[in-house]
Amino acid sequence: MILTNARIVLPNEIIKGTLVINEGVITQIDQGNVSLPTALDCENGYLTAGMIELHTDNMEKHFTPRPGVNWPAIQAFKVHDAQMVSAGITSVFDAISVGDVIEGSERLNNLSRMVEALNESRDRGLTRADHFLHLRCEVSHKDTLANFHALLEQTNVQLVSVMDHSPGQRQFANIEKYREYYQGKYKLSNAEMEAFITRQLDDSQRYSAQFREAICDTCHNRHIPLASHDDATIDHIEESHHFNMVIAEFPTTEKAAKAAHEKGMSVLMGAPNVVRGGSHSGNIAAHELASAGVLDILSSDYYPASLLESAFKIARLEDNDYDIPKAMNLVSLNPAKAVGLHDRGLIDLGCKADLIWSSAKEDHVHIEQVWKNGQRAF
Known part of the structure; x- marks a missing residue:
């Protein structure tokens, strides 16, 4: 051709x-x-x-398009795959959440269905893009470590990120943003929201530190790349660096992003953040990290079509030194290097x-x- x-x-x-x-x-x-x-x-x-997407949870919405509706798994995965390719994403790290902030959530119920659909679709040649598995480990959830080890025995995992979405820190340092997000998402009353916050704080204190260390040790032994999530402070970056994490996903402050960059970690931010002009959680805007010269990778996160648009938007901004080649590296070459894909x-x-x-x-x-x-x- x-x-x-x-x-x-x-x-x-x-x-x-x-x-x-x-x-x-x-x-x-x-x-x-x-x-x-x-x-x-x-x-x-x-x-x-072709773009390389390291962190998308786009697949989940197709498995449960409405509350209580479980769509046939292969059909759901094929729609997700087609959506990714139509956005120019040819290599996809499907981010599947191991653990959640709420019990009995659809993402937990769909966990094995999504993994099986990914594997079966790939094995039967039903995919347009290359698909890899990224486990997002919510370390404050009591079942996360057990589910993580079970999945490692069931399938091939190519990337692991470690998350803690408990209130008052990282993504939700602003407790009012936390209330706004989760109370709106789960339709909780004020009393239910207070109980929810208390439970999340207790679970984080009980599980997060030990689960983080156990997951990171396992990944090192199996040579699986690791990513941190929502680092906000220098201490967070020191912890991530201690665990040899290679990617800093969605740092919430400029000081954390700069510290990660200085440690040799690839700083990943959301493409929707670029397209919208800022973070929906009130944290640092991706274009500000581009201005500071510490933006390395963009991820479409929850909106596939944002990825190519975000790269060109970064290149059009006048307050950074990202021309089109450098901006396109954010969605192609840099993510490939970060996870050891040297053929694309x-x-x-x-x-x-x-x-x-x-x-x-x-x-x-x-x-x-x-x-x-x-x-x-x-």
Whole structure:
């Protein structure tokens, strides 16, 4: 396959030219266009590497589209997969929550269904994107450690993040934001909310420290990359660094993000944060970390279509040094490096032909086509 008349986005520059793909890999990159009748004219659009998503919980909503409705697992997973590819995401780390802040939640009930659907869909060749498993471990939940070990014996895990969403710290240092979020989410009365807060604080004190240490030790022994979650203080970063975590997911303050960056951790922030202009929890805005030069990775989190849009938005801002190649590295090359995927995430000879052709439509970037291993996926 030959793609021509494209603005090819390389890791450090953009060239106007032609790309040649053979047997699913990039075999030639040339400046200048060709007029072969078999070549696809990209109409001066951008040709970028397929994006790599490290932390999305998008799959969950398709398994329970309404309260009490459990959708057939393979169908649910295929819709999720199609949504990711249509957003230009060709490698997906599906973040499945092991433990939750509320008992009997749908995400806990769907835990094994989601893992089985991921494995079966991949084994049967039903996926358009490459899917990997990311376990989000809520260490303040009493069943987390047991479920974590059970899943490790059941399936292949490629990334683990350690979370504690108890009130008064990390993502919810602002207790009023905590009330607003969870009282609205679970429709709790004031009395129920107070009991909920007390229970979360008790569970965090009882389980978090021991579960965090046990999970991290297991991951080190199995060579599974680790990510921290919602680091807010220097002490949090010191703790994360102590456990050899390679990614700092969603740090909530600039000082935590800077400290993580200095420790060699990749700072990951939410693409919805960029598109919306700030955090829904009232924490640091991703574009502020870009201005400080400490933004390394973007994740679509709960909204797949935000990922490509966020990279181009970062590149359009005038208060940072992220041009389009550097901004695209946030969603391709940098996440690939962070988790040890060396065959994708950039346009280079010998790399997977995971590609996006997109066009700028005024202040919006529009995806024209997506390829996975050189095959049209969208």
